[in-house]
Each structure stands twice: as C-alpha cells, then as structure tokens.
Amino acid sequence: MSEITNFRGQATSALGGSEMEAAVDRLISRVGERVRKARELRGLPRRVVSELSGVSPRYLAQLEAGEGNISIGLLKRVAVALDHRIEWLVGEDDPRTSEAMRVADLFSSSPADVRARVLELLTPEPPARMRGQRICLIGLRGAGKSTLGAALGARLGLPFIELNREIEEQAGMPVNEVMALYGQEGYRKLEAQAVSRITATHETLILAVAGGIVAEPDTYKTLLAQFHTIWLKASPEEHMRRVRAQGDTRPMAGNPEAMEQLKSILRSREALYDRAEAQLDTSGQPFEATLNALEALIHERGFLTGA
Template identity: 40%
Template sequence: MPRRIWLVGLSGAGKSTIGPLLAGRLGYRYVDLDREVEELAGETIPHLFRVGGEAEFRRLEARAASRAARATDVIVATGGGWMARRDIDRTSGGRVRVWLRVRPETAIHRLSGEGAEVRPLLAGPDPAAALAALLAAREAAYAEAELVLETDGREPEDVVEVALRCLRRLAPRPPADREGTVEGTVEGTTEGPQES
C-alpha cells in the first residue's frame, strides 16, 4: 500500500469526507491542508483571503504541503487548487495522487448544505459557474493523478472501498510484470461505475 496518499480535486469532491475514512481503514494519519494553513495563519481561510488575499493563502499552502510531504503513512486532503499549482513540486516524495472526480453540479449541491462554509473562490453571485470554470482550468492538472475515482452517485464508504482496491493494485511490481496490466493498476486509470 502506498504510504503517502494525496487526495486532489474540486471543492465538494469529498476529500475531507473520504480522507478520514480512508485513513481510519489504513491506520494512517489524516492531514487536511486547509486546516494546516489555518493553523499556520492563526485565522480562518475566509479571513485570510480577506486580509492577505489569495497570494498569502498560496504561500502558506506551499509551507503546509512541504511539511505534509515529509510524513509517511498519511492521507493528505489538498485544497481544490493545489494540484494546478506550477510553483511547487507536486510529484516528489513517493506520493500517490488520487483525483476524486465530481461533476460541478454535484459539488455545488454538496457545498450548499446547511452549515457548509462558503469557499472564498466561490463567494460570487454564481458559484456553480465559478466551479465549472475552476474545473475547466484545473482538469488537465487533476488528470496527472495516478488514480482517478468517480464520486458521483457513490456513498463515501463505497468510494473508500474502491480506493483501497485500486491502491493495492498500484503497488510496485517488477518491470516484467507491467505488460498487460489490468484496469486500475496504471497511472491515470479511472475506476467508476460501470455503464450498461
């Protein structure tokens, strides 16, 4: 099993829900990069955006990511924009990146529930359009992940089961065994609901 698993994807993809469940199943530590940023800043992310702007948030996010990258046996839930950053190394440290793919309309539904925090980049008059634009801008970066999991129409526990199955199949094997790999064992493979 990979010892550093980083969850990537849009806000509303389920990273902060799947992460603790997956960590519990593996006996790993769970790290939420947004919460780490808040700890470094000593304030909430919405307040940080208001006071220091996105640039200050990104600076602290890079610090938090660097700290998390040194850990092992860890599940890291990244912010929605982390995977699209070109100013930090997103691939070092033996990480396996898992893209939790979600349709923008599903993400908006999840993010608009009672008690949900307003995400700074979605605080405008049309958050659905903003989220769709963010996905369009970030999709190519998300697609660099070693594993892609569909979350639409799945309960969190189901996503965790699929993740565990696919992560086990990502374990390194001798080069001679890599020919003819089955679905779910190579970079960029998508595992999602089967269509009839």
C-alpha cells in the same frame, strides 16, 4: 575529556585570549548563519527542525542569531536534521563560493520544470520510492476529499491531515482571515511551506488539499513528486449538491450563474487534475461504496508499499 565539548571552552591555542574569543565568535556566527540558510532552503520552520533534532526552538533561535554556544553533540543533531554534513556548518571556507553551494543556488532560482528534470537526473531512487506511502487527494470542493480521507485514514490506521488545517495552525488564524490579511499570495506561500513541512515529517499519511492548489505550479509539482496523487472526480451538479448538503449555501446565494462558473472552473483545471497518478469518479456513488473503491485502488496501485 568530555564527549560534548563547547566551542568557547577551547582556550589554549597559539592565539592570544582576545584573538581566540574573536575567532570563536566568528565561528558561532558562521554556524548560526548557515543553520538558518539550510533551514530556509528546505522550507522548514524551527518547530520542525526542533522535533527532528531534539534541540529546543528557543535554542535554535539563539543559534541562528549567533548567540548559541552549542555543543558538538547538539550541532551534529541539527546537521542531521537539516540533511547537511557538520563540516559544512563549521568550515571556514565560504560555502557560497563552493561548487556545491553554487549548484544549490542555481537550483533554487531555476524554474520548476528545470528543478524537476535535475532531480530526475540526480535521484537514484524510482519515483514511487520518493513518494513513500504518502497519499494526496485532490479535486474540486465537494469531491469528498475530507470525509473520504478521514474515513480512509481511520480504516487503514494512517494519519489524516487537511492542508488548510495545517495552514491555520501555522498562521494562528482561520484560512479566511489569512486570505483577508495576506491575500492570495500570502496564502499560497503558507500553503507551499505546509506541503514541505508535511513531506519532511511524514513518510505515511493521507493528505487532503484545497481544489486550487493545482493552479500553483511549484507546489503542485512537489505534490506530484512526493505523494501518490488521486483525483476524486464528480460532476459539477454533484459538487454543488454536496457543498449545499454540508450547509453552505454561498455557492448559489444571489448568483444564478454559479453553476456555469463551477463548470468553467472544472474545465480550466481538468488538464491539471488529470496529471494525478490515479483518479476515481465518485458521482452518484454511496459513501461506503466510494470508500471501498478508493481503498481498493490504493492497494491495487501499491501506494502503501513504498516500493
């Protein structure tokens, strides 16, 4: 008998032919619903599940719609990609009535601080191991996250990702158009999904995020738990000078109070930025010296050991 067996191919049974077909249809529909639910709970788009499992996005879409006559071998790959036992996907008992699923539902609907405490209690690994070799640069615009992150990635041979570029790829449009079409709430949702996707697909990288991400509690908690976070600090004057040096005059255009507003934003976020695992003051420092200091900090703190 072939190692890969189609569900619908098992026609010999004590059940009649029509009853067997109906039972198989229910099984396929149940599997599709559970695959979709597992994927959504993890915040993974089909493209990522496809990359992890080797099953095409088109086939995954058919599977979730209850139209996929999937083989046992491929279903096992999907289960592994979603970090679920294959029995959970095919079992007849409604997983929503099981104790494990009840806990999962309670967890997903709990506040971020409760979820963080539960994870701390249930996770046998130390926080450093959870963060792997993922490094995230945070700070206000003009802190040097993109330029330093790209240079550091090139020097260390690590992937470098700008979160906004990932969001643009996901949305198929520039961030300013995302904001115009979907507003702040829509942008934040895409931002959270992008962080989850990057965490699931990268064990080692340098990530640069927008300055306001720290004001989104759930997403920031994910960053703090899953990444070694470094706050790139600078004075308000330095932030403004760097932004203008990049050719962007918007912060000052027609707004004489821009500097005071910038200082106010920095004050309001300072306590949030200070929750980062490490910080580096880049004020008044040449680029090469700052890059060297950033690399030294990462090695000194063991951020790339994954221990």
